[in-house]
Amino acid sequence: MASAKPRVKVPKSAAAGEVITIKTLISHKMESGQRKDKDGNVIPRSIINKFTCEFNGQPVFTCDLEPAISANPFFEFSAKVTESGTFKFTWNDDDGSVYETSADIKVE
Amino acid sequence: MTATVTRRSVLTLGAAAFVTGIVGLPARPAWSAEIADTIKEFTGGAEPQTGRVSIDAPEIAENGNTVPIGISIESPMTSDDYVADVIILAAGNPNPGVATFHFSPMSGEATAQTRMRLAKTQDIVAIAKMSDGSFYMDKRTVKVTIGGCGG
Numbered sequence: 001m002a003s004a005k006p007r008v009k010v011p012k013s014a015a016a017g018e019v020i021t022i023k024t025l026i027s028h029k030m031e032s033g034q035r036k037d038k039d040g041n042v043i044p045r046s047i048i049n050k051f052t053c054e055f056n057g058q059p060v061f062t063c064d065l066e067p068a069i070s071a072n073p074f075f076e077f078s079a080k081v082t083e084s085g086t087f088k089f090t091w092n093d094d095d096g097s098v099y100e101t102s103a104d105i106k107v108e
Numbered sequence: 109m110t111a112t113v114t115r116r117s118v119l120t121l122g123a124a125a126f127v128t129g130i131v132g133l134p135a136r137p138a139w140s141a142e143i144a145d146t147i148k149e150f151t152g153g154a155e156p157q158t159g160r161v162s163i164d165a166p167e168i169a170e171n172g173n174t175v176p177i178g179i180s181i182e183s184p185m186t187s188d189d190y191v192a193d194v195i196i197l198a199a200g201n202p203n204p205g206v207a208t209f210h211f212s213p214m215s216g217e218a219t220a221q222t223r224m225r226l227a228k229t230q231d232i233v234a235i236a237k238m239s240d241g242s243f244y245m246d247k248r249t250v251k252v253t254i255g256g257c258g259g
Contacts, residue, residue: 021217032225058212059212066205068198068201070223070256
């Protein structure tokens with residue numbers, strides 16, 4: 001699933017101390033390990049198991065995902081920004097792949 | 109063998125099962141042993157209080173493959189008083205675990221939304237662990253028209 005494409009929505013600027021809303025989406029089939037193929041064999045589990053959001057190296061929001069999370073995992077959460085900096089987003093796949101993206105924010 | 113199974117013994121058995129069923133019910137939690145164990149593991153045996161946590165989920169979900177769920181917890185979210193972890197459980201799924209959110213004082217507000225799969229109509233449970241070690245929970249029933257386990 002090397003084709004997983006992360007997308008994030010972070011405001012470009014904010015006032016100091018403002019609580020902003022961040023939305024993230026990544027394309028991933030999130031195979032639950034519960035489904036069977038036509039021959040009755042269980043399709044092995046293949047999911048993203050961890051999502052992390054950091055701001056200037058400090059953890060903001062982390063989530064441990066279970067197979068019950070829908071395909072193309074979506075998250076919406078908030079963050080309090082006190083200074084300009086960079087949000088770093090990381091998704092960890094069951095197969096060991098790591099998908100990353102980042103977004104800058106300017107505090108005025 | 110045939111001689112022992114009389115009409116009377118069958119009736120007695122049935123009545124006994126019925127009575128245990130009625131008597132047993134109030135003592136039993138509304139969910140299975142597996143989910144009770146998961147809750148116990150998360151809280152370390154502490155009994156979660158109700159309040160502060162609220163689950164925002166549709167009353168009726170047409171498609172169990174993507175059910176939006178939002179969690180919000182009342183908290184000042186300062187460095188000494190914040191929501192640390194929130195566990196979301198679906199009591200009627202093959203595996204009750206849905207997700208665990210980890211917040212920090214930098215979250216600003218303890219709110220998060222995601223989308224989950226639900227196999228059938230069931231209860232959703234959210235338990236929040238505060239930074240002071242107390243636990244709060246909320247429960248919400250979601251009706252599912254088409255299950256999302258693709259079996």
